[in-house]
Amino acid sequence: MHAIEKILAKHAGKASVTTGEIIFAKIDFAEINDLYLQTVYSFMEMGGTKVWDNNKVAFVFDHYAPAPTIQSAKNQAEMREFAQKNAFKHHFDINAGVCHQVMVEAGIILPGRLIVATDSHTTTHGAFGAFGTGVGATDMATVLLTGELWFRVPEIVEIRIEGIPAKGVYPKDVVLHVLGKMKADGAVYKAIDFTGSYVNQLGPAGRMVLCNMAVEMGAKTAYMQPNKLVMDYVERVAAYPFEVSYTDPGYLYEQGYTFDVTHLSPQIxxxxxxxxxxxxxxxxxxxxxxxxxxxxxxxxxxxxxxxxxxxxxxxxxxxxxxxxxxxxxxxxxxxxxxxxxxxxxxxxxxxxxxxxxxxxxxxxxxxxxxxxxxxxxxxxxxxxxxxxxxxxxxxxxxxxxxxxxxxxxxxxxxxxx
Amino acid sequence: MITTFVGKAVVLSNNIDTDQIYPGRYLSLIDPKEIGAHCLEGVDSAISPNFEKNGVVLAGSNFGCGSSREHAPIALLSMGASVVIAESFSRIFFRNAINLGLPLLTCKGANKRIRSGQMLEIDIMQGTIRVVETGEILLCDKIGEHAISILEAGGIKPLMRKRMGL
CATH class of the missing domain: 3.30.499.10 (Aconitase, domain 3)
Structure with missing residues (x-):
């Protein structure tokens, strides 16, 4: 099995999973940003009162921080009230920052963990060997109610990136190059495993750029096997226990793509x-x-x-x-x-x-x-x-x-x- | 669950993202009627005011890509769309739409063989599109069992309420 499949299997309480299978997986952390007051409404419409675990949910006010309109201020006010009533252990108000950065810094994003957030760029967290994926407001409401979500076990493709580009060429250039070749629908519904000598030497920040942009190819999630730089970081910040997943030797990807970035120019x-x-x-x-x-x-x-x-x-x-x-x-x-x-x-x-x-x-x-x-x-x-x-x-x-x-x-x- | 519809087609291109379906500047709106009024404004602001009830939105590949905003299917439903047909859907949009009870059909090439304004007869369960004018029938992929169970319940909210014993 691939590390991604092992993460899903473990969270579904199963020994193994297969591509295309529908599973119900337990969620390690659920994050809702300030665009999604609808999550609270959907939760209440479903009959919810208290969230399933107040140590596993947080609101991050980032899209409208600080509130620019009366409507966004009202939405945030209702969310604050809900967070207080539910005694959320984590809360990130308008003084925190973008959800995908603040969750990492707070030690929430760790290898092997299953993270859902109401934001498409949740694929970012593959940078730490976590399974991260974006969901909508009502999907999220079912998580707040039950702590679980249904997933289709995705096909996994390998994007192997070799070589080290010259000075002045950054992770953003590398991922734009890959995206330009893969196209916006190049990995719809699939999981992307980034590998290769370029990825192996990247630290957390660079890895986050690649995994972040994976969703622009339609990917459900992204993954990178944690390296020493990642392990040093997560061990320093971890707020929860975690376990790194490893892909079995000889795992067969649905498809493989290789890119050599040695001679890459800046990309736009x-x-x-x-x-x-x-x-x-x-x-x-x-x-x-x-x-x-x-x-x-x-x-x-x-x-x-x-x-x-x-x-x-x-x-x-x-x-x-x-x-x-x-x-x-x-x-x-x-x-x-x-x-x-x-x-x-x-x-x-x-x-x-x-x-x-x-x-x-x-x-x-x-x-x-x-x-x-x-x-x-x-x-x-x-x-x-x-x-x-x-x-x-x-x-x-x-x-x-x-x-x-x-x-x-x-x-x-x-x-x- | 209503499984057959007759409605007028609005045909769109590939990679219609959620910013085009529902522009970011309206994200703080919460009234579904107001949200529906801005549907597809990023493509053409004339679409929503002229959209007829039970109309069919028909697009190319990767419909709904981009942000996870649930406003996109809410806007389509509130505008009066009965079903969205595309060559492929982005994952988060697919889940959001099914969760809210908006049926989606996947059909290769339908956006090239059907023109805006043509009346269509759609059968969700059979996965068929009949072009009224020509009688041509196009076959779509069948919707998966899990998605059907959510649609049959009227969306994930009624399904969860049942699970909660309400």
Missing amino acids: AIPHSVDRVRSIEDVENVKVNQGFIGSCTGGRLEDFESAANILRGKKLPPFVRLVIIPASTKVLEQCMEKGILQELIQSGATLSTPGCGPCLGAHEGIIAPGEVCITASNRNFPGRMGSTDAGIYLASPATVAASVLNGHITDPRNYLT
Whole structure:
């Protein structure tokens, strides 16, 4: 069996599972963000009063943090009341950050654990050898009621990534390249196991970028066998017991894909689809109005460091803006300690407090018709960041930094020696 | 459970994501009627106001990809869609729709053989689409047993209430 199948089997109380089988699995942790007051309503409509386990559920207020409208403020207020009434052991209010970052930092995401969250980017947690998948509000209500959820045991495909790219080429470039080849429907309903020499040397932050974007290929979940860097991290933060799963030798994947990233250039997904990926050489000189560095994809310490390395001591040109939003308060503190935020602000960046920011077009940097935003976030669908007549280009944080510095898409390698 | 419908087709392309089905800027709305008014606004804001009750949304591959927002099937239901037919569905959208009692049929090529505005007769259980104008019949994949049991109960909420003994 594959490690993913072992995790599912264990949580279903079975010795083994097979592809396509429907199982009922026990959930280790359920997270609901502030878009999903509907979960509470569905829970009550189903006859629920108390959640199945108040140590295994948390609300994270990230999509609308702090609340920009009366309606979102009311939704959060109702959720706070529910969390208090149920005496949730964990609660992440508007001062916390993006759910996929804060759960990791709180030691909730650990190898072998089964995590569901009301957010499609829950695939991120495969970076730690956990099974993470997104669910809707009403699916989540059944979890709050019973602690279980039905799953179809997915086909598992292997994406093997070999080689180490040159300086200036980051995990975001690697995953955009893979996505461009696999396409947006390349792994619908399937689980992706990322392997290979590139993955083996990646630490938690880089791994999170790859697993995060797995959902953009339609994947149900992503997985990476934990390495020493991951084990060192989880052992330091763990708030629950955990057990690493291992794939049996000789396991046969449904399909395998191999990518060599040794000679990869920085990659860009152009409007309006995540799989319209080009090498930077083909899109340089596209004019940009705004850059965004943040979100569950590109808002970690490493991301701001790579941007600061390019912008240090330089100023954004007039009429170009850069929005920076650390993915969590912890990231914000780390960036402040290192002086990175101060440097970015001196370069002309606009800082907002931790949360999803403009990634989904809710607030804090929405773009106007005709504008172009180059972003370290994850989606460039029409209207994702505001106007449907705006263009969104997905790139690494370094490419975002180099591009806003010049007012047009620019290769970050020009600034790295 | 109603298993046959007659409705007018609205034909869409591949990779219709949940931002197009229900734009992020309306996510804090909770009244289903208001939500339905913005359905498919990211594709064309004229779709929802002109949508006829029991209409059929018909798309290419990977329908419902992107965010996990349940507003997407809520919007489709509130707009009056009786069924969504696509070449394939994204996983979270599939679960959300079935949980809310919105039937989904998977049918290869239907979006290329049917035009917007054509009347369709749909049989959910048999998995058939009949184009009224031409009499052509298209076959869809059958819905899985587990999904059928949820749809038959009227969605996951009534099913859970029954399980809770309510």
